[in-house]
Amino acid sequence: MNTILTDRPLTVTEAAAYTGFSKAYIYKLCHLNKLPHFKPENGKILFSLDDLKAFCFRNRQAAEYELQEQAEAILNKRGAV
Numbered sequence: 001m002n003t004i005l006t007d008r009p010l011t012v013t014e015a016a017a018y019t020g021f022s023k024a025y026i027y028k029l030c031h032l033n034k035l036p037h038f039k040p041e042n043g044k045i046l047f048s049l050d051d052l053k054a055f056c057f058r059n060r061q062a063a064e065y066e067l068q069e070q071a072e073a074i075l076n077k078r079g080a081v
Contacts, residue, residue, distance in 0.1 A: 009038060009046035018052055 016023045027045075029035035036051040062070075 010049060010052065011047075012045055015047045015052055018049070019056055 010018065012023050012026050015021075016026050019026070021029075026035065030037050030045055035055055036048070038046045038048070040046065
């Protein structure tokens with residue numbers, strides 16, 4: 001995986017290796033337009049590393065302590081605590 005360069009598009013095989021998904025699942029995500037991709041004239045599906053990173057790191061779930069800190073900040077702002 002160390003051979004991935006950020007200045008070139010990634011193939012389906014490389015995208016699968018980067019994300020840990022199977023190639024079939026990568027194709028399915030592309031078909032459903034859930035994964036950003038490029039499809040040049042030759043029909044080969046290509047990906048940008050930045051797009052894959054954004055896809056993998058979306059929908060972050062906050063840890064319990066982060067939620068507690070947010071709740072305390074809201075209560076402090078209102079003067080309740």
